[in-house]
Amino acid sequence: MGNRDIEGRTVLVTGAFGGIGQALVHALLEAGAREIIAASRQPQPPNDHRIVTATLDVRDQASVAALAEAHAVDILINNSGVNTNTGPLAGSAADHAREEMDANYFGLLNMCWAFAPPMVARGNGVIVNMLSTGALKVLPRMTSYCASKAAAWSLTQGLRAELEDKGIDVIAMFPGATDTRLTAHLRIPKLSPKTVADATITAIRDGVLEQRVTLTS
Numbered sequence: 001m002g003n004r005d006i007e008g009r010t011v012l013v014t015g016a017f018g019g020i021g022q023a024l025v026h027a028l029l030e031a032g033a034r035e036i037i038a039a040s041r042q043p044q045p046p047n048d049h050r051i052v053t054a055t056l057d058v059r060d061q062a063s064v065a066a067l068a069e070a071h072a073v074d075i076l077i078n079n080s081g082v083n084t085n086t087g088p089l090a091g092s093a094a095d096h097a098r099e100e101m102d103a104n105y106f107g108l109l110n111m112c113w114a115f116a117p118p119m120v121a122r123g124n125g126v127i128v129n130m131l132s133t134g135a136l137k138v139l140p141r142m143t144s145y146c147a148s149k150a151a152a153w154s155l156t157q158g159l160r161a162e163l164e165d166k167g168i169d170v171i172a173m174f175p176g177a178t179d180t181r182l183t184a185h186l187r188i189p190k191l192s193p194k195t196v197a198d199a200t201i202t203a204i205r206d207g208v209l210e211q212r213v214t215l216t217s
C-alpha cells in the first residue's frame with residue numbers, strides 16, 4: 001500500500017458524529033477503509049462492523065494519549081471543532097475565544113502530539129486537519145473562531161515541516177460554509193457535508209496538501 005491508499009487503512013475521525021464527521025465516516029467506508037475509529041464526546045452506536053466508537057474530548061491530553069496508545073492509526077482526520085460566532089467586542093469575547101482556542105488549536109495540538117510519533121516510528125501516515133476558509137480570511141462575527149483556525153493553520157504548517165521527510169503527509173482542508181449544526185444560524189448558500197468529505201478523500205488519495213472547498217471552486 002502506498003501512503004495515500006485508504007483501502008485497508010485504519011482511520012480515526014474526531015467529531016465523527018457531527019455534520020462533516022458523519023459524511024467523512026460514510027465516504028471512508030465507501031473508500032474501503034478497514035477500520036474507522038469514530039471519536040466523539042458522545043458517540044452513538046455504530047451502524048457498520050468496521051466502525052469502532054471512542055469517547056474523546058480532544059482537550060483532554062491524557063485521554064488523547066490513551067487513545068493513541070490503544071490504536072495504530074494510519075490516517076488521522078482532525079475534524080472536531082467549535083464556533084461560538086463571536087465578534088471581538090462582544091461581552092463574551094474573551095471567554096468564547098478561549099473556548100475556541102482550547103478545542104480548535106490546543107485540541108488539535110493534543111491529537112497531533114499523541115498520534116504523530118507512532119506514525120514516525122512506522123515511517124508513514126497521513127494527518128488531515130479540517131481548517132476553514134476562515135483560517136485565511138476573517139469572516140463576519142467569527143473573529144475568534146477564525147483566529148483559532150489561523151492558529152491551527154500555523155500548527156499544520158509547522159507539523160508539515162517537521163514530518164515531511166518522515167513519510168507523513170499533513171493535509172490542510174479549507175472548507176467554506178457547510179450545511180451543519182455549526183452554521184445552522186446562517187441563511188446563506190452552503191456546501192453539503194458530502195462535498196467536503198469527498199474533497200477530503202480526493203485530497204488524501206491524490207497527494208494534495210492544501211485544498212479549498214467552496215461553492216465556486
Ligand SMILES: NC(=O)c1ccc[n+]([C@@H]2O[C@H](COP(=O)([O-])OP(=O)(O)OC[C@H]3O[C@@H](n4cnc5c(N)ncnc54)[C@H](OP(=O)(O)O)[C@@H]3O)[C@@H](O)[C@H]2O)c1
Pocket residue numbers: 014015016017018019020021040041042043056057058059078079080081082083103107130131132133174175176177178179180181182183
Ligand atoms: N460547517 C461549516 O461551515 C464549516 C466550514 C469550515 C470548516 N468547518 C470545520 O469542520 C469541522 C466539522 O464541523 P461541522 O461543520 O461538521 O460541525 P458540527 O456538526 O458541529 O461537528 C463538529 C463536531 O466537533 C465535535 N467537538 C467539538 N468540540 C469537541 C471536543 N472538545 N472534543 C471532541 N470533539 C469535539 C462535536 O462532537 P461531540 O459534541 O459529539 O463531541 C461535533 O460533532 C470543524 O472543525 C469546523 O470548524 C466547518
